[in-house]
Amino acid sequence: DAGVIQSPRHEVTEMGQEVTLRCKPISGHDYLFWYRQTMMRGLELLIYFNNNVPIDDSGMPEDRFSAKMPNASFSTLKIQPSEPRDSAVYFCASSKTSYGYTFGSGTRLTVV
Amino acid sequence: RKEVEQDPGPFNVPEGATVAFNCTYSNSASQSFFWYRQDCRKEPKLLMSVYSSGNEDGRFTAQLNRASQYISLLIRDSKLSDSATYLCVVTSTGANNLFFGTGTRLTVIP
Numbered sequence A: 001d002a003g004v005i006q007s008p009r010h011e012v013t014e015m016g017q018e019v020t021l022r023c024k025p026i027s028g029h030d031y032l033f034w035y036r037q038t039m040m041r042g043l044e045l046l047i048y049f050n051n052n053v054p055i056d057d058s059g060m061p062e063d064r065f066s067a068k069m070p071n072a073s074f075s076t077l078k079i080q081p082s083e084p085r086d087s088a089v090y091f092c093a094s095s096k097t098s099y100g101y102t103f104g105s106g107t108r109l110t111v112v
Numbered sequence B: 001r002k003e004v005e006q007d008p009g010p011f012n013v014p015e016g017a018t019v020a021f022n023c024t025y026s027n028s029a030s031q032s033f034f035w036y037r038q039d040c041r042k043e044p045k046l047l048m049s050v051y052s053s054g055n056e057d058g059r060f061t062a063q064l065n066r067a068s069q070y071i072s073l074l075i076r077d078s079k080l081s082d083s084a085t086y087l088c089v090v091t092s093t094g095a096n097n098l099f100f101g102t103g104t105r106l107t108v109i110p
Helices: none
Strands: A005-007 A010-013 A019-024 A031-038 A042-050 A053-056 A065-071 A074-079 A088-095 A107-111 B004-006 B011-014 B019-025 B030-038 B044-050 B055-057 B060-065 B070-075 B084-092 B104-109
Touching: A005 A088, A010 A019, A019 A088, A019 A107, A031 A074, A042 A065, A042 A074, A053 A065, A074 A088, B004 B084, B011 B019, B019 B084, B019 B104, B030 B060, B030 B070, B044 B055, B044 B060, B070 B084
Parallel strands: A010 A107, B011 B104
Antiparallel strands: A005 A019, A019 A074, A031 A042, A031 A088, A042 A053, A065 A074, A088 A107, B004 B019, B019 B070, B030 B044, B030 B084, B055 B060, B060 B070, B084 B104
């Protein structure tokens, strides 16, 4: 199994641009999570899905952030418009239960 | 108040030393507890689960104190390869999302 696959690994964009982060979970996992990590705040849960349905999006910082999971093998996190304070590492993780989280390698986003 | 709080460190210890990390959690209904390890510029990876009776995996021992709502991780005979950030993680009953502490950074010095 290739694990959780995220793309791109690095993204540098200008303020105001749209950013789309992608995630392919492990096959057979029915939970998918998006986390953001910064030095100041650590790992923060943004949103999670169960069987492609968003369950809890209370961590999404504001309307500029949106996430979709059109099928069991793909999810996107979109930021529009991006701002410098969005700069962080964004991790996707998948699991079958809360015991078996596997993280992707993350997307390092820099908004200038 | 944060769900999970940890001393950020850093802890700088010599090879062979024993080092202990603690973390506290705020939700008394929390049910599952874990320690994750995160290497620099890498993703977090599960190190071990934490059980009420305490559990050991080689040089690593994890303990849970429900009354005081804290979790500990003890590393014996530290190796250079143990240098990483250790994240304390909890989840609540019926919840499927994990709450992470901000991590404790460990550096093992030759």
